[in-house]
Amino acid sequence: MKYAQIDSNLFVKNRRKFMAQMKPKSIAVFNSNDIYPIGADSTLPFEQDRDIFYLSGADQEETILLLFPDAMDPKHREILFVRETNDHIAVWEGAKLTKEKATEVSGIETVYWLTEFDKIFFDLMTEADTIYFNTNEHYRQAVETQTREARFIEKCKKEYPAHQWAKSNPILQNIRGVKEPEEIELMETACDITEKGFRRILEFVKPGVWEHEIEAEFLHEFVRNRSRGFAYPPIIAAGNNANVLHYLENNKEVKDGDMILLDLAAEYANYSSDMTRTIPVNGKFTDRQKQVYSAVLRVKNEATKMLVPGTIWAEFHKEVGKLMTSELIGLGLLDKADVQNENPDWPAYKKYFMHGTSHHIGLNTHDYGELKKPMKANMVFTVEPGIYIPAEGMGVRLEDDVVIQEKGEPFNLMRNIPIEIEEIEELMNK
Template sequence: MRYAPLAPELFIENRRRLRELLPPGALAIFQANDIQPTNADGTLPFRQNNDLFYLSGVDQEESILVLCPGAALEKHREILFLKETSEHILVWEGYKLTKDEARTQSGILTIMWLDAFKTVLPALMNEAEYVFLNANEHIRATVEVETRDARFIKSLQAAYPLHQYRRVAPLLHGLRAIKSAEEIRTMREAMRLTGQAFRRVLGFVRPGVWEFEIEAEILHEFVRGRSRGPAYGSIIASGKNATVLHYTSNDHQCQAGDVLLLDFGAEYANYAADLSRAIPVSGTFSPRQRQVYDAVLRVMSFAKTRLVVGNDIETYHKEVGQNMEQELIKLDLLKAEDVKNQDSDAPAYKKYFPHGTSHYLGLDVHDVGFKYRKFEAGMVYTCEPGIYIPDENLGIRLENDILITATGNEDLMADIPLQAEEIERLMRG
């Protein structure tokens, strides 16, 4: 792995917290993600299942984690099964974890090779009354391929039809929503790399550069900082492209007078950063561009004040929407009558600000967590208002990542340039 090792105490504590939520007689089983094929004999880069990583810190394919807190044999209460290496694997695939390395990394004492799973499983199932299995239950997930989890669920239920099967995802969603100090430290590193990449871009962008060249500058900064790369597909959108919310083709040339919308973030140790900025390709905003930029910045500043303990996402989005309405009226994009006569289920501001303002952030960019849970200390949310005006070939979105604390919140990206004057000054060099 490229990144510096995380403290094993993180994973030890995560397992402890999950065990406290499991009933007597419980067995929980977690599978690594598949290695996804492309064409012929090609494969995509491996990305670990976030729940398995959260509980073990192991970033290796074909791994299985078993938690059986009430097992009669103490060595069966936590077991990590790993792919056993060989001379052939070493030559063709590279290095794999040893048992001692896995113990050090995860804090799990019982490490077995993967072949032992089929031997140990019957004994564990014999003791278990409830079997907790994992699946991707993210509220926005669309899963069109059969996952390793799905295949395992089918095979296990076919072999052991009389057990009581339960979902572990809701338990993990509740735990992962609150970030520990070690997780925050790791996310700060992802954000540091993201800030470095943004500063690099400010010195690079000028009329005539291509969006993909800017993407390459960002990737350079990520990889040299021990990141695997972007936490999600980078959006490098100039001119009218910035009005397409999930524009990722990044294949246009930047033109003088355009605003360039950037939405990107580094991944570090599987944790994500998520940043959005809008910068003038020519180095200076036009009066109208600056007017819209400042409006978005004011909405962002307001929204940050509402990301506090006790608020909830529905109330929060309603408050931000009302603030955005007033800014859009000032920009002559809405009229007061539009707001007065609007359908409450389809507010007028959505024409220019069609997406939500915030989402959970963590191991996933749109991290797991119960959407309607009240804000609590330790949650990390993005804050990303935007205004998109296709008729003006203009889209501006500003986004920082916010840690909710017991006394308010902390902007984890406060040191990344945001004010228009600073951006223009840095672009001038």
């Protein structure tokens, strides 16, 4: 891995939080992701399942974590199973976790080879009443592939039909949403790497460059700072491309007089950052561009202030909608009649701002975290309003990542990334 090794105390704390919410005499199992094939002998680069990483720090394929707080043998209350390595594997694939290294990374004393899992699992299941299955219940999930986790659940239900089943996901939603200080520090590192990439392209962008060239400049800066690369597929959308919310082609030449919407950010140690900035191709905003940009920035700043303990996510979005409605009227895009006659299920402002304002961020860009309960301190949210005007060939979105504080306004992890009009123009023209 490119990143510096994480202190295992983080994973020790995470496991304690999870196990504290488990039922008596219950086992929880977490599987690593598969390596997914492309065709012939090619595969996608491996990315670890975020749940097993959150609980163990093990960033390797063919890994299983087992938690059994009530195991009769104390050494079996936390077990990590890893793929057995050898000299042949080391030559062809590189170093894999030894038992000693697995303990160092995870803080788990009991480590077995993966080939021993079935035997040990059977023995422990004779002591247990309940098995926790780790299903993906994120509100935006749309998984069609059968995962390693899904295969395990299917097999386990057949072989242990008399056991009770429980879900890991509600516990993970609860504990993953509130970040530990070490997690916030890792996310801030990702944001700092993102800042370096953004400052690099402010000097690079000019009329005639291509969207994919901008992508390459970011990737260069990210990787040289120990990031694996982009936290999510990068959006580099010049001109009217910015009105396609998930524009991913990044294959157009940027034109004088247009703006570029940049929705991209670095990951670090599997933790995401999520940034959006909108900049003028020629280094100078037009008056109209300034008007729209300033309106979005005002909404972002006011929306950020609302992210405090006790805020309800759904109500927050309604309040942001009111802010945006006022700004759109000021820009001449809506009038009072539009608002008076709006459909309550699709308010008038949605014509120009059709997506949400905030989501949890952490190990996933759209991270686990409770959304129907009041917000808590140390949750991390994005703030990302936008205004999209296809008739004028422009779209503006601005986005930062902020940490909810016990008291006062959220702490902006992207506070050092230029966002004010004057600073962006100055950096692009120096």
